[in-house]
Amino acid sequence: MKKAFFLLLFPGLFWGCSQKSIDPYAPTSRPVGEWKAEVGGAGGFTNYNSLKNFQYNFDVPTGNQKINIRLTSGDINVQYALFDAFDLPIDVQGKGQDLSKQYTLDAGTYRIVVTAERQAVGRFSLSLEGTQGGATLISSTVLQSKLDWGPLGGGGNEVTIKNRFYSVDVTEDGTGFDVELESPDTDAGIWVYDLPSRQFTTSRQGRYAYEIRTVTKGTYLMMVATTKRGSTGSYNLRVTGKVANLTSVESQSMVVTGQWSATSKADQNKLAYDEYTLQVNDDGANMLDLEISSSDTFVELYLQSVGGATISIPSQASAQNKSYKIVQSTLSKGLYKITARTSTSAKGKYGSYTLNVVGRFSDFKKL
Structure with a gap:
């Protein structure tokens, strides 16, 4: 009787404590993912355009919508970044193994990127509550080539046919690719031909190196170069993204x-x-x-x-x-x-x- 009387006097208070503005037609979406060693692991905490990280789109049907996000991992530290319909950053949460936050979002399509340390291996679980239709994974393709520089070695930090050349097709505008190089034998780097400057550029060299480029749809040329001319050894080249047709230029x-x-x-x-x-x-x-x-x-x-x-x-x-x-x-x-x-x-x-x-x-x- 006392409980009924309390509800009659304070219905707004009671409902305000228990009710959330969550779309009842959209069940909680719980995508899971795993970074594996055979495809190079994760793409890096701050590399939000790398499709080596897990990227999802989700729709918010109405304005002033409450969205609950939770990201967990029992293996590694993870992070997520939230972007609006104009691909502008809203928030970054991490680094940790249990991250959660509620957002009030306008109607539109949003992108969430789940990241971890570069080359990290492990599993995660992502929970999205309040979206319309759940989260849609942005698919990607992984292409690989395992070769060596031959008995004469590579050509060093110069554009020369002694180094290895590849072409790759980017199949969608504004997506690009994440290209990484591993060599157990020698320091090397990946040089990507930049169309505006009409020259090959690189930013990292070593036994492990990578480049991330966001480009328009088309065919792109890359050079796998030893740091020192004449260095020999093998390498594994891996390209991840909206890509196809990784082709080695024969010589x-x-x-x-x-x-x-x-x-x-x-x-x-x-x-x-x-x-x-x-x-x-x-x-x-x-x-x-x-x-x-x-x-x-x-x-x-x-x-x-x-x-x-x-x-x-x-x-x-x-x-x-x-x-x-x-x-x-x-x-x-x-x-x-x-x-x-x-x-x-x-x-x-x-x-x-x-x-x-x-x-x-x-x-x-x-x-």
Whole structure:
């Protein structure tokens, strides 16, 4: 009797303590997720555009709607970030293993990103109460390539065909990709071709490196480069996002050991030399990497077109007995001649040499 009397006197108070403005037509949504080691783990706490993290969309049907969010994990510290319909941040909660908060939201579509430390492995549970239709996971694709830099090694921090090149298709505007590189053997980095600046850029290097880019739909070019020229080893490249068709750009390599002597061909300055030709078969611009070294004498390299015109390429050298030239996407289809010569500072000095050629070519031969 006393309880009934109390309810009659204070109905507003009692209902105010028990009632929440939660959509009765939308049951609580409880998506769960797991970051696994075989696909590289989580995408990082602050990398909200990485689809290595779990991203969900949910709809709020009416204004002034109460939404309860809870994120838990028994394995690792997690975090969530909430974004509005204009993709502007509303709130970030974390880092911890049990996070919860209530929000009052206007009608619209919202995005919530569940994150963890980069490469972290573990499970989580996300609870959303008050949404219309629950949460929809934003799907992604993981593409992988396991290769090595070959016996000649990579090309270092330069745009050269000695490094590995890949193309990948981004299938939706404004989504982009998360690309990561792991090598157990050597430091390396991922260089992504930036269309506005028309150059390759990178921000991280090491045994583990990654880049996150938000781009428009299209095909993008990446270079997997060793930090130091000539470093060898294997690597695992992984691309996550709205992506398809991860394709490696094939190249050929040729290693030639030659010998200069007093009876070798010599130019008017009595400098010994050998000549080689190769055929570039692809239409458009082509790359070539030439390197010569000798333990006996000083060396030089020259590249000429079939008509005899010398192609002007600056030589890089670690010492007078080692030199290399990098041709960056300037060679058109045709026949080219390589001249391997003793240098002017080594007149009359002979010995053996090694010539390395890397590119997309055929019909390599000595004249």
